[in-house]
Amino acid sequence: xxxxxxxxxxxxxxxxxxxxxxxxxxxxxxxxxxxxxGEGCRAAADDAAKIAGVSKVLCCDSPLYAxxxxxxxAALILTIARDxxxxxxxxxxMGKNTLPRVAALLDVAQISDISGVVDADTFVRPxxxxxxxxxxxxxxxxxxxxxxxxxFDKAAHGDGSAAVEDLAAAEDPGLSSxxxxxxxxxxxxxxxxxxxxxxxGRGMGSAENFHHIETLADQLGAAVGASRAAVDAGYAPNxxxxxxxxxxxxxELYIAVGISGAIQHLAGMKDSxxxxxxxxxxxxxxxxxxxxxxxxxxxxxxxxxxxALAS
Amino acid sequence: MKVLVAVKRVVDYxxxxxxxxxxxxxxxxxxxxxxxxxDEIAVEEAVRLKEAGTATEVVAVSMGxxxxxxxxxTALAMGADRGILVKSDDxxxxxxxxxxxxxxxxxxxxxxxxxxxxxxxxxxxxxxxMLAGLLGWPQATFLSKVAIGDxxxxxxxxIDGGLETVEVKMPCVGTVDLRLNTPRYASLPNIMKAKKKPxxxxxxxxxxxxxxxxxxxVAVEEPPARQAGVMVPDVATxxxxxxxxxxxx
Ligand SMILES: Cc1cc2nc3c(=O)[nH]c(=O)nc-3n(C[C@H](O)[C@H](O)[C@H](O)COP(=O)(O)OP(=O)(O)OC[C@H]3O[C@@H](n4cnc5c(N)ncnc54)[C@H](O)[C@@H]3O)c2cc1C
Ligand SMILES: Cc1cc2nc3c(=O)[nH]c(=O)nc-3n(C[C@H](O)[C@H](O)[C@H](O)COP(=O)(O)OP(=O)(O)OC[C@H]3O[C@@H](n4cnc5c(N)ncnc54)[C@H](O)[C@@H]3O)c2cc1C
Numbered sequence: 001x002x003x004x005x006x007x008x009x010x011x012x013x014x015x016x017x018x019x020x021x022x023x024x025x026x027x028x029x030x031x032x033x034x035x036x037x038g039e040g041c042r043a044a045a046d047d048a049a050k051i052a053g054v055s056k057v058l059c060c061d062s063p064l065y066a067x068x069x070x071x072x073x074a075a076l077i078l079t080i081a082r083d084x085x086x087x088x089x090x091x092x093x094m095g096k097n098t099l100p101r102v103a104a105l106l107d108v109a110q111i112s113d114i115s116g117v118v119d120a121d122t123f124v125r126p127x128x129x130x131x132x133x134x135x136x137x138x139x140x141x142x143x144x145x146x147x148x149x150x151x152f153d154k155a156a157h158g159d160g161s162a163a164v165e166d167l168a169a170a171e172d173p174g175l176s177s178x179x180x181x182x183x184x185x186x187x188x189x190x191x192x193x194x195x196x197x198x199x200x201g202r203g204m205g206s207a208e209n210f211h212h213i214e215t216l217a218d219q220l221g222a223a224v225g226a227s228r229a230a231v232d233a234g235y236a237p238n239x240x241x242x243x244x245x246x247x248x249x250x251x252e253l254y255i256a257v258g259i260s261g262a263i264q265h266l267a268g269m270k271d272s273x274x275x276x277x278x279x280x281x282x283x284x285x286x287x288x289x290x291x292x293x294x295x296x297x298x299x300x301x302x303x304x305x306x307x308a309l310a311s
Numbered sequence: 312m313k314v315l316v317a318v319k320r321v322v323d324y325x326x327x328x329x330x331x332x333x334x335x336x337x338x339x340x341x342x343x344x345x346x347x348x349x350d351e352i353a354v355e356e357a358v359r360l361k362e363a364g365t366a367t368e369v370v371a372v373s374m375g376x377x378x379x380x381x382x383x384x385t386a387l388a389m390g391a392d393r394g395i396l397v398k399s400d401d402x403x404x405x406x407x408x409x410x411x412x413x414x415x416x417x418x419x420x421x422x423x424x425x426x427x428x429x430x431x432x433x434x435x436x437x438x439x440x441m442l443a444g445l446l447g448w449p450q451a452t453f454l455s456k457v458a459i460g461d462x463x464x465x466x467x468x469x470i471d472g473g474l475e476t477v478e479v480k481m482p483c484v485g486t487v488d489l490r491l492n493t494p495r496y497a498s499l500p501n502i503m504k505a506k507k508k509p510x511x512x513x514x515x516x517x518x519x520x521x522x523x524x525x526x527x528x529v530a531v532e533e534p535p536a537r538q539a540g541v542m543v544p545d546v547a548t549x550x551x552x553x554x555x556x557x558x559x560x
Contacts, residue, residue, distance in 0.1 A: 100437035101444035109525035175449035291540035
């Protein structure tokens with residue numbers, strides 16, 4: 001079987017989700033090619049060549065792919081798609097945005113956000129915010145798949161030495177153009193790959209108070225997350241949202257502060273290894289998934305925690 | 312400008328779903344059903360475009376069983392002008408839904424199709440992107456801001472690292488994210504008025520589309536349950552447990 005993995009990268013290096021997609025590809029089994037498309041992306045292609053198990057890297061370096069706009073990017077993938085039995089991408093913005101377009105134009109289904117590989121045709125994926133797991137079997141000749149990063153180990157990275165080949169750009173469909181972006185800049189680890197995540201909810205009460213979460217996170221070298229209610233209230237930027245419709249995380253330690261534990265939030269973090277919940281309401285559903293629960297006023301507990309960690 | 316807006320009938324987001332004992336799916340009999348929350352946001356946006364004079368007509372479309380009419384009525388009560396129900400009692404997968412929508416777009420010639428970014432039952436997050444691909448139209452997914460211009464639209468999207476703004480040609484497909492707007496509650500007079508608005512019912516066969524499922528469900532199961540944890544009395548005990556029992560800090 002020939003498998004194509006679409007890399008998520010920042011032009012200089014591949015991102016973690018690509019390594020999870022690579023693991024899924026290896027579980028399917030076959031010859032794996034990685035596509036790296038971007039503007040000035042040669043370094044990322046060289047980085048992809050170091051992933052263990054990759055047999056070839058295709059590098060398409062063109063301004064057309066600088067922002068992975070779905071229309072030109074799907075057109076590029078379609079120039080090579082029919083050479084493969086499986087096309088995989090991490091379920092990050094790039095994969096979620098582009099791959100369904102590719103699938104539709106190949107007249108095949110997409111299997112979204114898989115959390116397990118049963119065999120080359122059969123996959124497990126969460127539905128209903130992870131409250132049920134569906135095992136689905138595809139009858140299509142080409143399987144187009146997005147991969148949930150938190151559900152797969154990261155493929156070994158560093159020893160591989162695949163060949164890097166250039167791939168020509170496809171014709172620009174001329175439907176869309178990039179205008180600008182506002183990225184939240186942060187020195188902290190990236191949310192979906194951090195070892196520790198500290199998240200704050202509506203209980204934080206204000207954007208100023210939300211800084212307590214950031215201080216605690218910095219002490220632990222953690223990423224910062226938030227509930228939808230905290231994001232909607234403007235305490236935290238949208239890309240901090242953890243949950244069914246935000247980011248899916250599975251860190252070693254997840255600390256939920258002032259978060260009630262709605263199913264939509266649990267959907268994004270209940271696979272974390274150790275969950276700590278701090279909430280003043282002992283009935284809060286978050287305690288049902290917490291390994292360690294502390295019923296306390298967060299405005300006392302968080303500073304006390306900071307002090308205890310410092311000692 | 313004509314806007315087509317997708318409204319899917321799904322299990323209400325407050326319902327704690329149960330997996331059927333025979334593992335064929337999720338229990339949906341006698342369960343509260345509602346409009347997919349993202350679709351409420353899509354309807355709200357379409358109605359606001361109409362109120363602003365940008366849109367001239369808003370058509371709410373649902374695909375599914377006869378009861379999906381109720382979902383269309385909700386959209387009509389929020390301010391949509393008319394509805395189309397494509398009736399099907401079968402499992403319509405995203406590719407089939409996208410093809411049915413394409414057939415309707417060919418018939419209705421809208422300038423904008425608004426959909427939810429994902430349906431909260433199947434969580435596929437694909438239908439809008441598929442429709443755009445099939446139509447050869449641009450797609451603006453995960454929208455947090457919509458600004459319709461002359462022949463193009465400036466769209467702000469929620470992306471992994473923050474926000475991105477793109478310009479797309481019209482016509483286009485947009486899929487909406489949570490923070491685009493806050494949907495209104497339909498007022499009683501509007502609910503009454505909605506009863507008189509027309510809903511056209513089509514059969515899948517009328518649209519000449521192959522809707523055969525491409526994926527078969529082998530099993531639907533409960534996710535592994537987490538082991539019950541412990542309550543700790545104070546911060547000192549918490550830190551001790553994290554350091555010495557869980558060994559995560
Ligand atoms: C379609 C849809 C998608 C959604 N997607 C997501 C998603 O992806 N992610 C997500 O998070 N939500 C999502 N939601 C929203 C979700 O249903 C909840 O509304 C949200 O998670 C609640 O956030 P919260 O726990 O911060 O707020 P609340 O439910 O208001 O909980 C606040 C908690 O803080 C506690 N608290 C208050 N003050 C203190 C104090 N001083 N000390 C200690 N504790 C305190 C309270 O006891 C309470 O438990 C979605 C909803 C819908 C309809
Ligand atoms: C195990 C299992 C069994 C199922 N059995 C059945 C069944 O027997 N009968 C059945 O009807 N379904 C069934 N479904 C659901 C069906 O498969 C999904 O509706 C379909 O896959 C679409 O996925 P989605 O809605 O998550 O797409 P998404 O791509 O997440 O939807 C995005 C947006 O597309 C639009 N949209 C999608 N579908 C519709 C629609 N029907 N009408 C209007 N707008 C729409 C909405 O705007 C929605 O917000 C089943 C699903 C599973 C997992």
